[in-house]
Amino acid sequence: MGKLEGRVAVVTGAAQGIGRAVSHRYAAEGANVAVVDINEEAATAVADEITAAGGTAIGVACDVGQRSAVDAAAAQVAAELGTIDVLVNNAGITRPAMLWKMTDEQWNDVLNIHVNGSFYWMQAVVPAMREAKRGWLIFSTSSAGIQGTIGQINYAVAKSGLLAMMRSAARELAPYNIISNAVAPAAATPMTETIRTDERFKSTYLDTIPLGRWAEPEEIAGAYTFLASDDTSYMTGQVLSVDGGRLMMR
Template identity: 50%
Template sequence: MPAASPTPTPGPSTSSFSLAGRSALVTGAGNGIGAAVAHAFARAGSAVLVTDVDKDAAAAVAAGIVTAGGRAGSAVLDVRDADAARAAAEQAADLGGGTLNIVVNNAGAIAPAMFDKMEPGQFERVVAIHLGGTFTVSQAALPFLPDDGTGRIINVTSAAGLVGTIGQVNYSAAKAGVLGVTKSLARELARRRITVNALAPLAATSMTANIRGNEKLAALTLARVPLGRWAEPAEIAASFVFFASDAASYITGQVLAVDGGTVM
């Protein structure tokens, strides 16, 4: 008789992507990718604190989530403000019954200029928001993150941080720094079963509006994108749900480029 086939090990089910019973804090979530991520998390079952420097924008996104049947709150947050970050982390944890499971460091800003014309203030502000904000919000959230394997920090980097870009030394430096934070923090927090990963997205958002609105720059950018188009924020959001879910429980310290093949 032929030998019996081994019983296959069951793979992840769709329930592995559920965020039911969890809570999340998303920065820069008043529009664009951050707003799409907040909505996607809520659809997956998570309570979400929508934060942004724009109070009305954050409140509108949270209201939209609630109208759709989800759980959400909003808060004004300048990610450079440590006191505001601590207050937001506590508010997000309150949505989850005292525990904050997921932190998304998405807030950002740009101030493009060629290097010889870039003012120190342009460099410092962009680095302070992207890199400093990632540090400040992550540190504020850390006391509320659980040790049960559901703790997630998801950082947003960029192709600019991976390969550089002309006219954005400040942005490239900040996003490269986010990669360093991601990898170091992944090693440090592994002992607490908290995963730390990063995504490098390319989407049609307000931060890419200056490129998309310039015919020459838009053509040059899309020429480097094998899929030949800009993603919509909702397409990007699904990757955040993956990193936040149990489906990614054994992934840490990694960077996922969600950019149509720009970086391979």
């Protein structure tokens, strides 16, 4: 029996990268997974991969930055899979620029997708979790939200905002047995391609990772599985860094 047997899980930003790996692992652990993404075709393809491997998944098109789209997607998942037990707020974008060059659009887009999107999804799923007296909220944050970063003040603020959201949810929802935690990952995905491949960033970044390499998204998925499992029954409001030891070095 899998660690997530029968649980209904929503993973946002699940068409590629970490979200895709988490969706696969959740399904392998027995969860029924909603693969949610703005890229409908790719989300459906991931759901099809899971189904072909013997799991249960549906692809759901949703721009997490639009409340009406989130409400419609949450209703679709509840109708097709049942009450949502696990929400992984993982969808994300980057719009890098030094702060003196950053446009309002770059600032607002990043804040909207990470912060508003996670807020909309929480509001969509928490009422049923409160009633069920169980639920797991998981946030994809970043070392940038903990220690700041250069050239992405919008992203650092968004990821720091998610930590405040995660901890506030942990406090506010603990009486309903809703568990809220976060992962701060570092993985080889399309999002990190520039820092992994551009010579200006590559060696300086890699030098800060004690394990000396980037993770595959599949190596990150275990932390998300743990945080959606009964093993968190006495753990809430925490951040797990899965980053090759990078944050420890700062």
